[in-house]
Amino acid sequence: MNIFYYKATDRLGKPIEGNLEAPDYQNAVAQLRGLNYFPIQVSDNQPDKNFSIKRPLQINGLRNKISAKDLVSITQQLATLVDSGITLDKSLSILVDLVEKSQAKEILTKVHKKVHAGSSFADALAEFPKVFSKLYINMIRAGEAGGTLAPSLNSVASFLEKSEELKANIKSAMIYPAILTSVGGFAILVLFTVVIPRFSKLFDELGAALPLPTKIMLFLSTFITNHWLAIIMVFILLVAGFIFYLKQKKGRLHWDGIVLGLPLFGSLAQKIEVSRFSRTMATLLSSGVAILGALNITQAILNNRMIAATMGQLRQGLKEGNGLSKPLQQTGVFPPLAIHMIAIGEETGTLDKMLTKVANTYDREVERSIKQLISLIEPFMILSMA
Template sequence: MTSFSYHAVDAAGRLIRGYIEAASPETASQDLTARGYYLLKLDKSSGVLARLRRNLFRQRVKRAEIIELAGNLSVMVGAGIPITISLGDLAEATTNTTLQTTLTGIKQEIEQGSTFSDAIERYDDIFPDILIRLVRVGEETGRFEKSLSDVAEHLQRMDDLASSIKRALIYPTFAIIATGGALIFWLVFVLPKIIGTIKGMGVKLPLLTRMLMATSSYTQRYWYLLPIIALCCWALFKLLKRNEKACYQIDRLKLKLPIYSLIEYNRLLALFAEQMRILIVAGLTVDRTLGIIAEVMRNLVFRHAIDSVRDDITYGSTIADALKKHPVFPLLLVRMVGIGETSGSLDDQFGFLSTHYLKKLDDISDKLGKIIEPVVIAVIGILFAIIIMGLLLPVYDLVSTVGRR
């Protein structure tokens, strides 16, 4: 496929600029004409450049807009309004130009004979994978509007999950940045002047003061290395993430780190339970559901555990027995899944578990400030106690010397 940039005019007379991928200029022109555009200019474009421009300059489609779209489309289709008319109305109603262009393109593709799931799959950089999968399942089972309603509810839960994590990380991030900034300010601007004055008095400097002087001197001289070191650490982390064994160990470490593990572990459990609920409600088999969830899980420890659970179920094990073999799944989850299997209410049990772990995340985000605060205060206190001791020791020596004289 080749990338083309185009200038066109839509049915309302508005100038449209964008990029399209097609096998040839003729195919690109036909696709744009089918969308209702009057083509003014079509040029071949570098694929990399096109993606860069598209990502930098196009208006971003927010998760809330996708949730609203799925919910409104479910209501309109459920009321008997044809999908093409629904998409046209929603395209006119939205103020997001990127979403408007996307919906218009989807509408044109459906009018040409494409299914809705195939049409939105071409825009996988806008629509999440779970939406595409559930819509396809809904089309296969005749539950299209219900699938849209379910995915809207699911995405809202995922949005709540993301909001909880952000709230939980705001205070620690601010505390670390503020502490680091204050320490660098002291080392670069304050300490050199104070220690310079003390040195001018001819006092013999103790070891701690000399260490502070050396630290301050190196910070002043090589301050530019700090962002370089941070960048190198980030690059090294990215390289390690490409190695599966290293990535597994990093993900394993995330589940053991103090405080952070509370967020990461409950996030993964909430994601697992919510994905299981929504896919089981959609009518997927358990083994297929676990296969999809394994792809979604970014933590390799959980992914390997889910793959193993899927294999055990394929060989005849119950879900609860398969989950019990892996320590990453807590006893509560295993017990509730066992009840769901016995009573035939797996979707309800996973719904309860999803709500439970989301609530735990909310509680953690509310309490994290109180957990982190004493740690931050202790670290700041130790750092500045060292600095103050380094400054006061030579002053004490000076006063003692004067007193003996």
């Protein structure tokens, strides 16, 4: 009998670590599953005494080494192989040969070894929490349990693809305002530090009385020129203070609440989060993940902490038998259209499909809102610089 050291979580997500006796690795994993634990790592090598499961796992220094685009491609290829009737073990072996990037190949090789040794696919993926998200792992786990691994892989790939598409649309739409802001800011800086000081000497020589706007411009120019180092230091301190403020739980919650209340920007942030919430829930539910578990995963994915905080209210409503639409309405942060569509999905028994429609609807709304916002920002910025 060998002693195996393990790191695992129970069904509530509480971290557990310890050791057990087993003849081999497969038997050790089976014993942990028999205890209703989800193995994260099982090894016959004793871990360092300072190691704690509560700290982020370092898997040979591999952190976020697979890009979102590559992850989508890998997932789609694996889904195709599994759907063709090839065993998961063989599919992973083929996939390792197909992948070109060394980082991805190394991670997939380790995953394949775990699966080949008897570990479940989800448990093998859980060894790389910085590469495979909780959503990814839980959907794979649900697919394995229900015998629908290929559809689950396709759903994950579709979700990742849609998420990246939304991010790309937002980034591409903000490129022009960012360039305009940078060029405008540089032009104003040159104006105050180079052009206006030259006019200042001319005005001094003339000795004529100057209007108030001109005096203000000259004062600002002199102040910036003489105190530029102090201005930079103050700016750096303000940025650092703001970052520190956002890293605090209460600070982030307060700021996200302010964002939701802003004209134009608040509506856009709400639509983005509604789309993200709906697509995540739809993907998880269609893969067989229980609705309470799906809410827990979705809460971690949402960027706006104010909206994420309402997930606790949704869980309580579900436990009381109120469904999803009624608690959503009570939160006051979800738009009526989304709530109405979700209510129809609950009544017709097609909640996952209706959530997908909600996500698609608000994806289009996000694109429309971004275009509208840019059309308003552009003349405002030009007018401000003028």
